[in-house]
Amino acid sequence: MGFRKLINSKKLLSFFAAFMLLGTNLLMAQTAAAGAAQEEAPKVDWTGVAYYVAIFFLICLGIAIVGKILKIYDLTLKMQGKKGIKWNNIMAVICIIFLLAGLYGSYWSFTEQGSMTLPEAASAHGVKIDEMFTVTTVLTMIVFFVTQILLFTFLFRYRHSDKRRAHFLPHNNTIEKVWTIAPAIVLTILVVFGFFTWQKIMNSENLKDDINIDVTGHQFAWELRYPGKDGVLGPKDFRLVTGANNLGVNFKKKSSFDDLKVDTMYLPVNKSIRLNILAQDVIHSVYMPHFRVQLNAVPGLPTFFKFTPTITTAQMRTKLDDPKFEYTLYCNKICGGSHYNMQKVVRVVTEAEYQSWLSRQKPYLNDALRKELHFAAANSEQSGASTNRIALNN
């Protein structure tokens, strides 16, 4: 069906008119019904839909009319013995316009949206990541702008002409060697820097004054456990999980007795933090972008991430001129319906504030758990025997 047929089609016009009328009717029906029963399920606002569909068809119609006009103009030119519209040249010109608009758009995007990105890293290793990021951005953006400019300039400059022939150049070994070796060198630089930065960040050496914090993910919350006065977190076992002992802390070990259960993650500034990352059900991911921290929480595979926060929440609020600013811990691995809202506030405070906060936290071993443990102790044999090893591979 050509455009003419489409535009002149009586069936199409009738359908279109019926559609619009239907929209009006539905609108009236809905208005009347709205007063009668407001609690009913919301009805479709066909008028709204019809409005957008009508706009779409009008745009299509507009494009078709412009197309027709261009075609007539083209035919007129040809009848006058001319060559007609030079679409090839028009495309070449659009290429150069796209290049200029694109360059400006990229610049605008970098300045406007670039300024909305994360502030400076609030952790010691984050600074290294940011340096690496700057180096990579500079190198890649040079390549980005040069290659895109060449691409679209060539398109404009070498657009088709009947008067000349393309240059026959099947290969040039020297040039090919240059543009194989040059990226290889640049990438080697990035690889070397990246490799050493990565090794430093992933340094897993345990220090005595590391603050150990357990972060356990489950659908759909994070549980935090801090060590008590002994500075040691008690061991855990998923087979010990009960209603009151929802993390499965093993209270046969003394180190568990003084562990603390907290709601908000407080971190002392400039202290080495070791997050012990665990999951109970599916994979979650601890993501704290301001600290440049991310590591998956995998059931059955405890992981850890070490970092040192360097900017307190109060300092960051001043820097950003945002009195409500909070560091946040997200879940960054798809984990179910409420994955999008699995957040935890993280506060970086001074050592004194941290100690003061810590002294106010309640122990994990609360009254309900004591009661339950007493009950559980009588049945310890039963609970310990639940090693149901069905796996074929262990």
Next chain:
Amino acid sequence: MSTLAVHDHAGTHHDEHGHEHHHDQSFLSKYVFSMDHKMIAKQFLITGITMAVIAMILSILFRIQLAYPDKTFPLLTTLLGRFAPNGRISPDFYLALVTIHGTIMVFFVLTAGLSGTFANLLIPLQVGARDMASPFMNMLSYWFFFLASVIMLSSFFVQKGPASGGWTIYPPLSALPKAMPGSGEGMTLWLISMVLFVASSLMGGINYVSTVLNMRTKGMDLWKMPLTIWALFLTAILGILAFPVLVAGVVLLIFDRSVGTSFYLSDIVLNGVQQPFEGGSPILFQHLFWFLGHPEVYIVIMPAMGISSEIMSVNSRKPIFGYHAMVYSLIGITVLSFIVWGHHMFVTGMNPFLGGVFMITTLIIAVPSAVKTFNWLATLWRGNIRFTPAMLFAIGMVSFFISGGLTGIFLGNAALDINLHDTYFVVAHFHLVMGSAAIFGMLAGVYHWFPKMFGRMMDEKLGYLHFWLTFICAYLVFFPMHFMGLDGVPRRYYAFTEFASMQKWLTINTFVTWAAIIAALTQFGFLYNFFVSIFKGRKATQNPWESNTLEWTTPVEHLHGNWPGEIPTVYRWPYDYSKPGAEEDYIPQTVPYSQTMSSNVPHDFEDNPVGLEELNKFTSTLKANEQVK
């Protein structure tokens, strides 16, 4: 209805002297259960387009949620029923939408739709074979794909909806049927669909490799194959080696789901209940998945590279620059793509040393990619460029490949990946480099080979409109996403406005959604052009683009067996465009050197026994004639 067709017997019909006989074909055997590679190509294409439209609509649905996270749309309830109660898509269905959108686009459109279409169409036509090595298996390949598509879509009609654990279906979400609504029957159907899909890919891949290796016409040595064939051939090898690993992973996953094994599960408490799994590791599945998953992104992009190379050469009327380098870079990418999978797992808790190793291999793969980009630019340099819609889409592919490829350098760097992993930066990166670039490669191929498939031409002006609107909108959609990622906005968040720090992105998200809607509506213009042109398009000539490759030597009307007589002999490489001394600005591969004496150069005969033999014969005839005179 019956038509006269040429049918060949297996084992005898693929040499150029193979006998042919004619018999009637029914509607079913010609259009439905066809064994003709050209018809199978069309079947793959139209099914791929259908799946692409579905995936596109799914993406618009979840983009509406992202643009208007706090508003209600009663129409959504009418359309989606229980999946969108109270005029809003439910969080679980949102995840299902992103999961199925990703699955369909990666596997059903960009793998089967792209490779299935162009490998089927071009391999026999461009290497000079009458059909695939095994036409029956080729037909089965399509029907397995079709069945996989139907099963994947049918998951929308099971009670709890389709799989919703992301297109990577990481366990335990995929292994515990009670983990979320999308872990139930929908996930089972996803797994069944994928096993059938892999079977289809393997049958297709084996056919492509066998055909390229065994059935090339006389003179068509490997170094005379068009880059499309090289790309499709290497893609098929990638698929054959990588897909079975996914099947192995999926089978173990099915065991974990149904039989009670613990390959991927350990230490799990679900809804307060301890699960009897010990000793497994979800990370094992990720290793198996990404062993396919990363080569998969090259399975997606390499055919687009081959198609674009071919089209850029034809339309800039220049030889592709550095043909050998282009082939070696494809081979390099093929080999390297198998040892980079770990970069998807930098933050899984994998041994950090291993992370360092994968970072090195990942960044090395940028070298062959850079070589390809520079060679494309050199191909355009001093060309005589014709802007057909196909050419524009090929150029768009290069532009996206540059933009998306460069951001891959950030993600391949383990240190940077700590902060960028699973954010919108990743979404922007892969949608440019393998989403948009591959789709543009595919569309370039559709516009370029439409006359070969349907014997008619598509409307050029609509093609121009299609290109510019899609190209601009794709950049408008994906460019800003980089910055969202740099602000640490995680992907797959149903309502990011729940976080105070992310609310500033609402305007951008609304803008992106409208750009996506315009891009989607533009595709309906393409569909109109495509389907109307099949029946009403201007009739095509035999070689409308003045191209050198063999497919344009076949008749416009399709013939089962491709060439009515003998298969033509190939004398030269496919990129003799604008050769100095030649009368025309193109010399088809079937033109002997003896007919182009004024344009021959010594390089033409290096490692070219057929050309050399033919030239010697010609020279001795010339001498003999002179002696007679």
